[in-house]
Amino acid sequence: MAALVCPDGFQAPPAGVLAVVGARMGELLATRSLLDSVAQSEQAERLQRALYTIADLAGSDLEMSEMLRDLHRIVSELMYAENFYIALYDDHDDSLRFLYFVDLVDQEAPDQDEVIPLSRIERGLSWHLVRGRKPLMGTLQELTTQVDGHLHLHGADSLDWLGVPMIREGEVRGIVVVQSYDQAGRYTQAEMSLLAFVADHILTALERRHGRERLERRVMERTAELALANQDMRREVTERERGERLQAALYRIAELASNEETSAGFYGEVHASVGDLISAKNFYIALLSDDGATVSFPYVVDEHERDWGSRSFGRGLTEYVLRTNQPQLVDAARAEQLMASGEIEGSFVGAPTLVWLGVPLPGPEGPMGVVVVQSYQAGDDYDQRDAELLTFVSRQIASTLLRRRSNQLLHDAYADLERRVEVRTAELREQIAVREEIEARLQHQVMHDSLTNLPNRAYLRDRLERAIAKLRRAGNRRFGLLYVDIDRFKLINDSLGHGVGDAVLKEASQRLASCVREPDLVARLAGDEFCILLEEVQLPETASKVAQRIIKAFDSPLSAGGRNLKVSASIGITVVEKAEGGADAVLHEADQALYRAKERGRNRFELFDPVMQSNAMTVLNLEQGLREALAGEQFVPHFQPLVRLDDGGIVGYEALLRWDHPERGLLAPGEFLQVAEESGLIEPIDWQMFALAMKCSKDLAVDGRFVTLNVSPRLFQRPGFDTRMLALTKEAGFDPASLRLEVTEGMLLGDPDAMVAVLLRLRESKIEAALDDFGTGYSSLGHVHRFPLKMIKIDRSFITPLAGDDSRRSCAVVEAILALGHALGVDIVAEGVETQEQRDKLAAMGCVYAQGYLFGRPQPAHAWARQ
Template identity: 90%
Template sequence: MGELLATCSLLASVARSEQSEKLQRALYAIADLAGSGLEMSEMLRDIHRIVSGLMYAENFYIGLYDDKNDSLQFLYFVDLVDTEAPDQNEVIPLAQIERGLSWHLVRGRKPLMGSLQELATQVDGQLHLHGADSLDWLGVPMIREGEVRGLVVVQSYDQPGRYTQAEMSLLIFVADHILTALERRHGRESLERRVLERTAELARANEEMRREVTERERGERLQAALYRIAELASSEQSSAGFFRDIHAIVGGLISAKNFYIALLSEDGATVSFPYVVDEHERDWASRSYGRGLTEYVLRTNQPQLVDIDRADRLMAEGEIEGSFMGAPTLVWLGVPLPGLNGPMGVVVVQSYDAGGDYDERDAELLTFVSRQIASTLLRRRSTQLLHDAYSDLERRVDARTAELREQIAVREQVEAQLQHQVMHDSLTSLPNRAYLRDRLERAIAKLRRAGTHRFGVLYVDIDRFKLINDSLGHIVGDAVLQEASQRLASCVREPDLVARLAGDEFCILLEEVQLPETASKVAQRIIKAFESPLSAGGRNLKVSASVGITIVEQAEGGADAVLHEADQALYRAKERGRNRFELFDPVMQSNAMSVLDLEQGLREAVEARQFVPHFQPLVRISDGSVVGYEALLRWNHPERGMLVPGEFLKVAEESGLIEPIDWQMFELAMECSRDLAVEGRFVTLNISPRLFQRPGFDTRMLALLQQTGFDPANLRLEVTEGMLLGDPDAMVAVLLRLREAKIEAALDDFGTGYSSLGHVHRFPLKMIKIDRSFISPLAGDDSRRSCAVVEAILALGHALGMDIVAEGVETREQKDKLLAMGCVYAQGYLFGRPQAARHWVQEGSSL
C-alpha cells in the first residue's frame, strides 16, 4: 500500500509538472504571438488554439473594453451554436447588452462561472440573456491597474459542469497574458519597432537567449552525446566499435541513416574512409586527394550543406568535379574534424529521400559533435599526439574563456541597457514613472529621517497637446514631446529630476526646497521656456504648459499621495486658463473629495432612479394657449431636496454618467407626459451632444418610444448649433431618419453657437428657439440691436416654414414687443415655471 501511495503521489507530481510545463509553453506561445508578424486575426486564432490546449474552448471569445466610450469590441468570436457573431471591427455600446453576462463581467470586475441559473446568483441585479443559452459558462475580466480592459469567455453547450475552480484560476492567469499580448500589439507596435531598430544587437541577443530556452531539450541531448563521446576516449574497444558508437550517438541527434567518417593522411595526399554506412554507394576505398565534396570541406575547413542545385553551382565554379557522390543524393552535410594543423578529416551525413533535408541548425549541431569526435580520435592516436591535443585544448579553452568573458561583458552591457530601458522613457530618454516613484520614496524616507529636508514636486502638462496629435499626427506630437523634454531639463539643476509619466505629462522632483518661492521660480522658468515657438514637423508651433506644485513637508503619505497632490494643483491651473502654475493647498483636496462624493451620489441616484422630469409650457403668445412642454431634468436628492442641473450636470458629463441619466430622464418624461401630449400638444427633450453623436442614438430612441407607448409625432428633440456643426452630414442623416419616424427636431439657444443664420436651412428642423440673451434686452431702453436680431430670426424661420419660440420671456413688455414683431410662440417664467406633470394636468391647456 505504501508503494502504491508513493506511486500515486509520483504520478500526481508528474501530472502537475506536465500541466505546469504545458501552461508555461502556452504563456511562452502567447508572448511570442504578441511580438510576431501575424495579422491580428491569425494571432487571435493561435491564442484560441493555445487556450483550447489548456481547457475545453470550442466556444471562445475575446472582448476589449473602452472605458471612455463605455463599449466593447469583440476582437475574436467563435461559437458553434450562436451563429450571429459580432463583427471584429464593430464597437458595441455596453448599454446595448445591458445586464448581459459580458456586461456583468465588465461592471462586476470579477470572474463568473456556471450555468445560467448559477450565474444569476453571482451577479448584482438582473441577468438578461444575449445570444444562445449555454450549459456551462466561464468568463473572466482582463484587469490592468484596477481597471477592466476586456474579457475572455469560454462556454459549453453540450455538457454541464465542464469548468471548475481550477479552470477559472487558469483562465484568469492566461487572460492576463492575453491582455498583455493585445496591449503590446495595439499600443506599442510602432514604439517597439523603433526600439528594435535602435537596439538590433540587443534583439539578436534576446532572440538567441529565447532560442536557447526553447532548445533546452536539444541542448541536453547534445550535452549527453558529448559526454558519451568523451567516455569513448578512455574505452578499450576497437576502432570499428568506437566508430559504431559514434554513429549511434550522432543518429540520436539528427537523421544519420547514411553516415561516414573520412580521414586525411598525415601528408595530405590521401583520403580514407574508416567507417561507412550507406544505402547506395559501395566503393569506399581510399583515394588520392581530389576535388570531391569531402575534399571541398577539408579545403575550406568550414561546414558545408550542399543540395543538388548548389552541387551544380560548385561544379560550374570548378570547386568540385565528378558526379554528386555517384549516387542519387538529395542533401549532403559535411563538417570538418578539427586537427592540430588544420582539418584532420570530415564527418558526413546525407539523404537520398525527399523530405530528409538538413538545415544550418543540423550543421551547427554536427559541428559541436565533430569537435568531440576529433578530440577523441587525437587522444586515441598516440600519447604524443594526446599531449599535443591537450596543449591545443588549453589554447582553445583560453580562447573560449576570452570569448566567454567578452560575452559576459556584452551581457552586462545588455543588462545595463535593459535596466535603462525599464527605468527610462524610450521617446524622450527621460526617467519614467517607475524611476520617479523610486526617487520620491527615497526623498520621503530622507524626510522621515531628517524632518527639515523638504522637497517639491512639479506636475507639468502640455496645453492642448491632444489637438496637436489629432491635427498634425503622432509623429509631430512625438517631436513636440522630445523638444518639450529638452526645455524642461534645461530648467532644473543637479540633483533635480525631470521624468515623463505618460503622454504629455511630465514631473519634476526638486530635492531641496526650503521655501515655496523656490519651486515657483522653477515653474516660472518652465512657462518662460515655452514662450518661444517650438519647431516640429516643419512647423513652428506655439505651445504652452501648465504646472501644478506641491511642497512636501511631512512624510505622511507615499509617492502616490505626493503625485496626487501635484496633479490636483495642475488641474486647478488648467481650470484657471492654462499657461500658469498653481500651488497645492488642502482646499483642493476637499474640493476633489466633494466632486467624488457628488459623482458617487450620482451613481447611486441612477441606481435608485432619483431623477424626475419637470415641465415648462410653450405657449401661443396671442391667446396664452399651451402648444407644448419642455421636459427639464431635476434630481430629487434624498437629503438636499430638488436640485437643478447646474448643481450636478458638469460632474455628470465629466464622469460619463450623463448618458444613463439622460436615458432614464427620457423614459420618465415619456411616461409622465402622456396626459400632457394630447390635442396636438408636444413634448420636447434636451439632447446632450455626447448622446446625440453616439452611433445608434436614433435606433435606441425609437425603441424607447415603442417601449413606453409614447407617440413619436408628439415628440421633439432639442439640439444645439455646435452639436450639428461637428459633423453636419452625419447629423443631417440622423435628423432625416428621425423625421421619417415622425420625430421632429428643434434648434435650442439659437444665436449662441458657431453657425450663422445661413446655416439653418441645411438641417431638417421643425422649430427654432431664440436664446434668452436676445430676449432679455427687449425690456430695456436700448433694445434696437436685439429687436433687429429677433426680427431677422423671425424672417428666416417664417421663410423656411419653421416655428419660432422666444425663450426667457419674463415681462409683459417683452411679450408685447415679440407679439408686435410677429413672434407666435414663447416660453418663460411669465407663462409658468417648471413643475411636475400633474401640476399642468390640473392647470389645463391655457395660461
C-alpha cells in the first residue's frame, strides 16, 4: 500500500491525476516485489548450490587443506568472508584446534595441528563463543553487551565480527567465524542465520571426512594386522605340520621297542623316520661299548664313505660328541677350529662333507651313542633348528634302544628262569610231598586232643557249622548234640592226682566212642567235658537212646592207677531243628541242659527245653537290673517294729531290703535275693543298704530304741567286716550302741571260733548281735551259749501253729527257747506274730518281745517317725 502526502498550502491534485499516480506507484511496487523475489530465489539457489558443494566435498578425495579452501570459497560466495577461520573444540582437554585460518590483517595465524587450550584465549571472542554456545555478531562494543562477563581482545581488532558455534547433540563441536576490518555493519541477522545454517553443514562435512579418514586408517591398520596374523598363521601351520611329522616319527620309533624286527630292520625304520623330518641321505648311528673303549657303527647309509668298522675311542667328531655330551653342528670353518684346538684329529670327515650334525643318544649314566646326518651337496645344509629337532628325536631313539635292550635282557632272563624253574619244580615236588605229610600231621594235632586223640573244640565247631549249613539248605535234616561231663572228676584229680585223672579221661573217651557210629563225632572240649555230634536225629528219642547207652557204659568200674573207680556221667541234650544260631548257640543249649542234669542229681540226662533259655535270660536280665539298681541307688530300707507284748511299746526296728524297681514297683528280697547272692552282688547291695538304713533311721534309734540289720553269710565272713561296719557308723553319724546285726545259725557254725572273735570285737565297739530264724538251722540249744548274742529271734515256723488247735509241740519248743534265753540273759523275740491269739499265748508263756504284721508292716522310716 502507498500513500500520497500533500503539504500544507498546496492544493490537492485532481482526482484523475491521483488515479494515474496511484496506478504508477502500484506498478513500481509490484516491480520492486518481483525484484525482491528474484533476489531471494537467487540467494536460495546460491545457498542450495553451496550446501550441495559442501556435501560433495565431504566425500571427495581432496586433501583436507584443499577441501577447507573450497569451503572458504563457498562461504565467500554467500557473504563477505575474506577473513575466515574454522576451529574444532575438544571437550576432553578443553582446547581448540584451528583447522583453517585466513586473515588479511592478523599475521599470527595458529598452526593447523596446534592445540590451543581455551585458558590461553580466556575471555576472548572464540572463548565466549564456545562457553556461551550461541552466535555473536557486531562491533567490539556491541559484542561486549552480548557476552557474559568481561571481553578480552586477542589478535587484531575488527570493525565487524560474526561467529557461530557448531553444535551436535547439545554439545559444542567447533566454531566458524568471519570478520571485517574495513567496514562496520557488514553482517546482518540474516547472514548470522545463514552462517549458522552453513556451519551445521560444514560440521557434517568435517565429521564425514574425519569418519572416512578414521575408517580408512582403521582399514589400513586392520589390513596390516591381518597381514601379520597371516604370517603368524603360516608359521604356525608350518610348525604344526612339522610337529605332526615329529609326533608321527616319535610314535613310529616308540612302536619299534616292542617290534620283533631284527636290529637292521629297527635301524632302517629309525632312518626312515628321521628322513621324514630332515634331510638324511647320509645317516649313521654309532654306539659306545659298555667299557667306553670302542665305538661301533651298527647302521650306516653313506654316499661316499665305505669303511665303517668298529674302532677304538679316538679323536673323531663322533667321539667329540660323546665327550661333550652336546649336539655338534660342524662345517669346514668349525672343523678347522676344532682341529686347531686339538679336539679332533685328521681331515674333516670325508672330502665332500659340507656340514656334519651329530647329537648324543642319552643313556642312564651318560651318552650311549651318537646319531649323525651329514650333507655332501649345497642346499642340504643344516642349521641350529635341525640340531634341536634331531636332539629331540634322539631322546626317543635312545629310549627305544634301552627298551629293546631291556626286552632282550628280560627275554634272556625269562629263558634262564624257565630252565631254573624246571629244575626247581622237581625239587619242590619232593618238598611239597614232605610238607603235605607234615601239614597233615600238624592239622591232626591242631584239630585233635593230644591226650585222648579225639577231635577238639575247633574240630567240633567246624562240624557244627557244616551241620547248621546243611540244615539251612534242607530243613528236614535235624541233628543233635550231647554235652557229657564226668561227675565229680575234680575229686579224682585232687585226691588221686592228674595221672589217674588222665587215665580216667582216656578210658571215658573210649567208652563214649563205642556208643556212636559213623558219621557221628565224639570230641573232647576241655577237662572232663565231652561232646557227641549226632548227624541224623529225626526224633528226640534217638538222642535219648544214645544218652542211655552212655550212662550204661559207665556202669562198670574204670581201671586207672591200679584202682577200680566207679565213675558216672551227666548229659545235656539239644536237638537242633532250626538254623537260627551258630555253633556257640548250639553248645550253649546243650550246656544248659547239662547244668539241669547236674542240678537234678547227676548220672542222668536232660533234654534242652526253651524254658531253660527263657529262665536263663530272666536271670541274666535280673542280674543286669541289679547292677543298674546299684548304680542308680534304687535299693531302699523299710522298717518293721519290734514291740513289747505287755504294752505294745516299740523297742526297735528291723531294716528290711526293698528294691524300688522303675517298672515293676517295690520288690521284696524273695524276688531277687538268690540271683544277687549267686552273682556276688549281695555284698555291694548290703553295704549300700547299711549306709542308707543308718542315714534314714537316726531319728528312729532314740530313747533306747535300736535298729537291726540283716547280714549275709558271705559278707560277714569277709576279713575286716567289723572294722568297715564301725567306720560306716562313724561316716553316717549313727550310734553303734543303737545297732544290732542279725546273723543265721549256719554262719555261726561254719567257723565258730572265728565268728566268736568277730562278735566279741563288735561288742567291744557297742554293736550287738542277734540270732535270726532260730530253730531252722543246724544248731542245738546247747551251742547258743558259746556266742556273745544280745537277742534271739524265734523263727516264724514255730509261731504260726500257735493259732491252731494242735499247738502243743510248738508251745513246747517256744517255752524251751524262752527258758534258754532267760538262763543266758538274752532277749527273745517271736517273729511272724499276725493274730491276737498268737500274741496272747506268747504273753502267757512269758515272751517279752515280738515282731509281725499284727504290730505293723514294713514301711519307710518317715512313716514311723510320725508315730
